[in-house]
Amino acid sequence: MTRFLLKNATVLTVDAADTAYEKGWIAVEDGRIAALGPAGSEPEGFDAVQDLAGHLVMPGLVNAHTHSPMILFRGVAEGQSLLTMDGWYNAIREPELSLVAEDIPPAVALSCAEMLLSGTTTFCEQYFFADEIAGAVRKAGIRAVIAYGIVQLGDPEVGVRELARAEAFLASQRSADGRVIPWFGPHAPYVDNTAELLQAEVEIANKYGSGLHMHMAAGPEDNDVSLKLYGKTAAVALEETGFFNGRVHVAHCLDLSEEDIAVFARAPAASVAYCATAGLRSGREGICPVIDLRAAGVTVGIGTDNVAANNSYDMVQEMRVAGLVASHREGVAQPISSRDLIRMATIEGARALGLDHEIGSLEVGKSADIISIDMRGPGWSPTPDVETALVYSGSGRDVQNVWVQGEALVRDRALVRTQYETVRTEYEAAHHVFWARVQAAKMKAT
Template identity: 45%
Template sequence: MQTTLVADHVLLPDRVLEPGVVRVEDGVITTADPVGSDGPPRDPDTVRLDGRVLIPGLVNAHTHSPMSIMKGVAEGRSLLTKEGWFQCIRVLESDLVPDAVPAAVAVSCAEMIASGTTTFADQYFFAEQIVPVVDRSGMRAAVAYGIVELGDDDARARELAACRRFLQRAADLPPRVRGWVGPHAFFVDSTEAAIAAEMAMADEFGCGLHAHFATSGEEDAFCYATYGTSAVVRMRALGLLDRRMLLAHACTIVVDDLPLLAGTAVSLVLAPNVCMASGATPPPFRSAIDAGVTVALGTDNVCNNGSYDMFAEMRAMGRLASFVSGRPDALTARELLDMATVAGHRALGICPVEPAGSIAPGAPADLISVAVPALHRGPAGMQSLHSALVYGGSGGAVRDVMVDGRWLMRDRALLTLDLAVASARRDSDAGNLLAARTRHAQAAPMRG
């Protein structure tokens, strides 16, 4: 299947085509060239994207798609501490049933597609309910089964067995949807016995690990008290740094440990909006990048973020970086776009072809178009296109979305998911979840 795309602006790794022509064949970009003197192609397969910018699809490298069923419940509260997470979220999750997951995931996938995300990394339990919806959506994803053991031997055995069953079934999925292992948090919630089993399982199935890390310093406090080393140093001793792994948040990671991650398949995923909303310590973004660590972006859950908009994450990261460093442009617009595209793909490593996350021959045709008027761009000589996208763009400006050369959204119309139907079911499931939690809360004193 061939498609020829013509857009007013095409964002290449080293320049901008104005206008440009991108040709796609069998889901892969074959050429990206400026429009010639004889005008744009007039082939039957040509799609005109007039008044639009064509850019690589965005990567949300850390989220929890089923949690849209609890969207907004944690506003004004921090989920980056074990206590906050347990009291606000875990009590609800104890009443969550598998049948309530698919609609919530469909809502999340629809919202991600509509705001320009083509690839994401998920981490949650009931993962077997997540992947069919992701497959139907047409998105690319690494879905990790979230393992929560809280030091309980029975829970550990149960969760590891469930993760294994999930990975066995995930082996039959299309290549763009992968099954991963998802320890909730090393040391804080995942004992070394669990860590050893999780590493062995990731090796057996050839997949990555996706965990929360350094959200509030609890891992380092434990490791210093127990082993006399930082958490990263202890992780290296256990062999964790020898595997592909996403470490989400990294707010309190020890800066001197960052060189240990350079040159590895371990990536840090920063979630600036959740970091600020939680009043957390800003992550050492510049030190990590300068040390050669892969640094990507994610939204985390929408319980207190409230949005899957990766444009908002880029903008928040840029503002946060300048604020904490005390200097403007601490992260350039180009760096921010790279964090949300190329670095995200490098972190996940699930694209079958390279260079993923860019518009270049051989790259997967994961593309989005953004309406030029919606950017409110300054004069071309005054504001770069990169700056206009990061600081003037939003998910609402996205018009078209393509993954592997297949349209998932055209002119704002979702083609693979019905958001209205999914939202209605999600809201009904949320009502049932709240009712179950209320019943159990009222019955608790009677059981005592």
């Protein structure tokens, strides 16, 4: 039985009462939180004791929406709005057609490294090559909900093929340790997944008890298509088909109406991934109505989206942007408190993924998914409000240590399972090969 103790840190538990300890400790046994409390009450007899004086200790961050292989597209979408069909197709979809399975593991490995090094311990993925993503996730040790991405774009044969592959993924990839959780990932309703395909996806997801993760109300096309077909927004049309009867987790939601928000509020397990930076960079006028969603009782997590749209996996930075964008939308200073932004990036993200019983807060019995943040560097100074200091002055680069299920994956800002330099070198080779292939395909087409 592995037992270790973290002590002498500022501990944010993010439990229901937002309990915090000024010089707190956490005892971990066999990958789970065995006990925690204030200074002076620490138990004895541990295999290892780590003094984290000057550190903030909190639950690992939950990135509620991203596409990890798309690190291959970092920096290629300048001047393109990836939340419109034209921008996405021109900047991403065309070169994406040149992807092969061998491109994926090195890309996902670098994405996982960047997430871990900035404090993310769980992420929600939606993309193709889901088996290859799962393999890279297992190797990295991070936790991931992986939604098999389906883009049909009007081709019935593609829909049939991808549906079969997605079901095979659901049947085979759930890991015994809970670090890989397979879901369905229809890319977007009606725009690139037909009503018939969506219904088939729901039936298979229900069969396996899996969630559905998709984009919605991200670009003007989303509702344009459903309004033309049904005279209703996508959310309303989907509710009428029973789509919202199971767990549904939706990214972006920039153009939700009051009626759409009511659909989410009525659903038994519907949630939203708020991707503020991606929304801003897209140039879209719409901004996710986070305040209205939360007031209606809808769970809202925070996501980075892909790093072509965002260029960063830093969830501390993403919390900051999420707060600033909400202030701008509402015309009110800090309508979401720093404490609530942290909850959205931890326990609310976990709740959106149906994992709040396991992760998202530091509580006895939960998995020891824990991060420590060094508060002794530039940007940090004594403060009565450490949550605001983290959100508006901190950075993912302040993260020093990361544990997933009690396993140290980052120690003193270095990856433990492998060297970052190795991950980076392998990725650079894959990046070169992929873009050479894209260029060759362009030349052949002309």
